[in-house]
Amino acid sequence: MAAHRDNTTALAEAELWSTVADRCNGRMPPRxxxxxxxxxxxxxxxxxFANRRLGSMTGGRYRLSVHRDREWGGGKAGLGLxxxxxxxxxxxxxxxxxxxxxxxxxxSLALxxxxxxxxxxxxxxxxALFVDEGFGTLDSEALQLAMDELDRLREGGRTVGLISHVGGLRERIRTGIEVCPTDRGSTVSVGSVSPV
Structure with missing residues (x-):
């Protein structure tokens, strides 16, 4: 009788720990x-934090949220946006x-x-923040809003470095490193960036 009771207790405890393990490993709903x-x-x-900046850059149009439902295949369960x-x-x-x-x-997410x-x-x-490309995908209004956000970071004391081929950025950037291709290789200019 005592052995049966001990066995029942051990089995109940094992089931409890198995359930905890299954829950921690995502083998139970919501997976x-x-x-x-x-x-x-x-x-x-x-x-x-990102939504504060995304709101500024999109005129309040977009807001990001975490999608907690299980994705197809479960690979991104709980981490969808x-x-x-x-x-x-x-x-x-x-x-x-x-x-x-x-x-x-x-x-916005990086910030x-x-x-x-x-x-x-x-x-x-x-x-310090360095942004490599991406500005070419923005229309002129979106480019200005993105630059306004980066300027606010700069005014707050952060160093912001941009890597871009977009000529319109020259109006907003005062100092930089410009790489110019020539028939004898590239040249590098450091200092003031003149508008196009």
Whole structure:
């Protein structure tokens, strides 16, 4: 009788730990592992910071959110992103954004990551930001809004480096490194950037 009771207790405990393991490994609904659940909490925080900038760059049109439902195949369970479009009043996949809108969302997320890192590192700031290309996908108004956001970062004391072939940026950039191709190789000029 005592052996049966001990066996029943051990079996109940084993089932409990098996359930905990299954839940932590994402083998139970909603099929999101503990690791992905924690990452999605960070992603939500990143989206909160990113949305402030994305709102500025898109005139308030878009807002990012974490999509916690299980994705097809489960590969990104809990870590999907969606975009809410104020114009249509609907949420949609981020893959439906245009090239320029994708750049704006990506830049906003990168800046959101920097903000979250600073908030979790006891106020340690990332003082430099380098953006490589992407500006060519923006129309002139979106380009101005993106540059306004980058200027606000600069005014806040951050160093912002841009790598771009977009001539329209010359009006907003005072100092830079310009690489010019010639028939004998490229030349490099450092200093003031003159408008086109």
């Amino acid at each position: 999101v592992s503990l690791q992905r659940w924690v990452l999605s909490a960070y992603l939500e925080e990143i989206c909160t 969606r975009v809410y479009d104020v114009y249509t009043g609907r949420e949609r996949e981020v893959s439906t954004l245009s090239g320029g809108e994708t750049f704006q969302a990506s830049l 959101g990551v920097a903000d979250v890192v600073a908030s979790h590192a006891g106020g340690v700031r990332l003082d």
